[in-house]
Amino acid sequence: MVARDHDELISKAASLSKPALFWKRLGREHEVQLARHGFDAVKRQQALRYFTWRWSWRSLRGSRQMRFLLAHSSPSTLLRCLAEPARHSSHEWEGVPWSRRDRWLYVTAARLLWEYARKHDPLSVLSLPEPKLGDPLPVRWRGRLISQDLANAALETAAITRALDNVPPLSILEVGAGYGRTAYALLESFPEATYTVVDIEPALTISRWYLTRLFPSERIRFLNPGEAESLGARSADLVISISSLQEMTPGQVVRYLDLFDRVGEGGVVYLKQWRSWMNPEDGIAFDFRQMPIPPRWRLLFDEPAPVQANFQQAAWRVGW
Ligand SMILES: C[S@@+](CC[C@H](N)C(=O)[O-])C[C@H]1O[C@@H](n2cnc3c(N)ncnc32)[C@H](O)[C@@H]1O
Structure with a gap:
């Protein structure tokens, strides 16, 4: 039984880490840009495919x-x-x-x-x-x-603050952080909080480069999706994903929602994604309303996102 559980964990980790074809291609493009421009032009290169x-x-x-x-x-x-x-x-x-x-x-x-x-x-x-x-x-x-990014991060921080009922979070988990534009706003806004970024390469290396130059390393850690599987229960009181779930396979979305359910128990989950989006490379149609939200999550709000009118933003309290 123990061996079977372990095998299951390994296969789950492998499947979360394997990007959909869409991100496999973009990841390769971003590697080429990094080789050509280095990290110094991230906001003129990779960011244009983030947000x-x-x-x-x-x-x-x-x-x-x-x-x-x-x-x-x-x-x-x-x-x-x-x-x-x-x-x-x-x-x-x-x-x-x-x-x-x-x-x-x-x-x-x-x-x-x-x-x-x-x-x-x-x-x-x-x-x-x-x-x-x-x-x-x-x-x-x-x-x-x-910048556009700081303005959008301000709008996201406003929605997150509403979901948290103005109680500052102490530990934040973000899946798919891009170069770290929202992390910058949240780490500045909540100076007591620590931050965990979960991402695939090369975004993980890019956000590490960006955020560790702006904040002390004790406040931030960077995990690949496989490592995220071993995060402890109730280890984050705020979990966010902005424009990242929609670009994954349906199986990965289910696994991340399970992860959020475990890690974010007692806290708040904030999701902002396309309302519906067709990923042509993987042949996957994403629909915000069809996400299998765990039944014990209590909806706090579910509304069109401001400015990105094709996006929906919603927040839930997990478990309580
Ligand atoms: C469109 S970008 C959004 C970036 C960021 N949230 C923002 O709003 O600026 C999508 C992000 O999801 C990440 N991503 C894609 N597949 C992933 C996976 N399987 N696990 C974790 N992150 C993933 C990408 O590397 C990228 O950082």
Whole structure:
């Protein structure tokens, strides 16, 4: 019996660690980018396949994010965002081969997003500096460097704070952290908390590079999915996954939800994913509402995510 349990654990670990074809390909692309640019351009390279959205004129009409931002901006805010001079030179946008028009659009959209997030930022995440580490895009507003990633992290932190009922978490687990944009906001917002990142390569190495340059190593640890299987019960009081479950196989989603159930017992789970998404490479259709949420989780909220209008965000209390 013991041997069988052990075998089961090993096979579970192997299956969590094996990325879907979608991430196998992206992981290879990211390795090539790392070899070419090193880590120093992570916010201009890999981040564009994590959660840094590009807005281009070509896809503008179908952009629900842009529609959301325009619908939630006053005419005077829009005018101010358009009128403020911006930096569009190829030198400033090195490594980002977008047209000047697309750079202009990006700057305008990031400013509109910032203005929206300013109204939904109870923990003042937007007062944090955007780290120069990773070479962020040159978007300036209100006399400082701003970023789409920090604005989105502010909105996520606001939703998480609501789920936690304003009780600061002491141990946070994030699955699929990208380079660590949300981890940065949460580690700054909750200075007593420790943080565990669970990810596959090369993202695990990238977030380790980023976060250990910003925070003391005692506060953060980095685990591959196999190692995460041995995390203790009730070892996190906040578990999050943002835009990562949808890119896994259905079996992996079930296993991660089981893991969250065990590790996060008594705490809060926050998920933000595409409402529905077709992963063509693996032939998998993801549906937020079809996720097999453990029955003992108590729903705290389930709502469309702000700005990324194709995303849903929900939070649960596990077990109590
Ligand atoms: C779209 S990115 C989102 C990154 C980050 N959450 C953000 O919002 O910036 C998806 C993340 O999921 C991770 N991922 C993919 N498959 C995974 C798996 N089987 N186990 C853990 N993480 C995985 C990727 O490496 C990446 O970090």
